Amino acid sequence: METLHPTAKLMHGLQFAASKHRTQLRKDNETPYINHPINVATILAVEGGISDENVLIAALLHDTVEDTDTTFEEIEQHFGEDICAIVREVTDDKTLEKQERKRLQIEHAASSSENAKLVKLADKLDNLRDLGRKAPIGWTPERQEQYYVWAKKVVDNMRGTNVELERELDEIFKAKKLL
Ligand SMILES: Nc1nc2c(ncn2[C@@H]2O[C@H](COP(=O)(O)OP(=O)(O)O)[C@@H](OP(=O)(O)OP(=O)(O)O)[C@H]2O)c(=O)[nH]1
Numbered sequence: 001m002e003t004l005h006p007t008a009k010l011m012h013g014l015q016f017a018a019s020k021h022r023t024q025l026r027k028d029n030e031t032p033y034i035n036h037p038i039n040v041a042t043i044l045a046v047e048g049g050i051s052d053e054n055v056l057i058a059a060l061l062h063d064t065v066e067d068t069d070t071t072f073e074e075i076e077q078h079f080g081e082d083i084c085a086i087v088r089e090v091t092d093d094k095t096l097e098k099q100e101r102k103r104l105q106i107e108h109a110a111s112s113s114e115n116a117k118l119v120k121l122a123d124k125l126d127n128l129r130d131l132g133r134k135a136p137i138g139w140t141p142e143r144q145e146q147y148y149v150w151a152k153k154v155v156d157n158m159r160g161t162n163v164e165l166e167r168e169l170d171e172i173f174k175a176k177k178l179l
């Protein structure tokens with residue numbers, strides 16, 4: 001793995017994530033799940049101006065452990081400990097109650113590494129954009145509103161990380177009268 005050049009490593013991340021998420025759809029029940037990790041990495045590169053491949057690859061892999069059978073050992077084996085550390089930081093512990101998981105995201109956001117904050121900001125931005133386009137099946141307007149309110153609390157604990165991404169997030173919060 002270490003011998004791969006940066007673009008090859010990026011392509012491997014894309015392929016690994018696509019393979020792991022291959023059977024999954026987003027909660028709109030029509031979009032292939034992999035679109036989301038691709039969006040998160042693209043937001044970082046194109047909108048956030050991030051060129052650090054470790055961050056972009058971590059973005060591609062960010063939901064593999066949380067939402068598929070992927071283990072951190074596998075990530076470390078294939079992509080090394082730096083990328084694995086970022087993925088670890090942005091992975092929720094799914095054995096916890098949902099309320100506790102949501103609370104911990106707000107808390108952990110503040111003490112996260114800069115790289116993990118970047119991935120988390122882009123993750124929130126893509127999820128909020130998705131929500132604005134088409135809500136997940138079964139989400140009531142109240143549930144949608146709650147997601148915006150919670151996402152803002154997470155984002156508020158990561159301010160000062162990336163001007164462009166925070167500006168995009170703030171436009172969304174302003175439109176929802178949360179800012
Ligand atoms: N807006 C939106 N979200 C969808 C869709 N499909 C899947 N998701 C995922 O749903 C998660 C948010 O749903 P919740 O009910 O709040 O959380 P949960 O899945 O962890 O229980 C996000 O997970 P996450 O990536 O782990 O992010 P986050 O929970 O840290 O924000 C998001 O990626 C979709 O079509 N639209």
Ligand SMILES: [Mn+2]
Pocket residue numbers: 036062063123
């Ligand atoms: Mn995600």
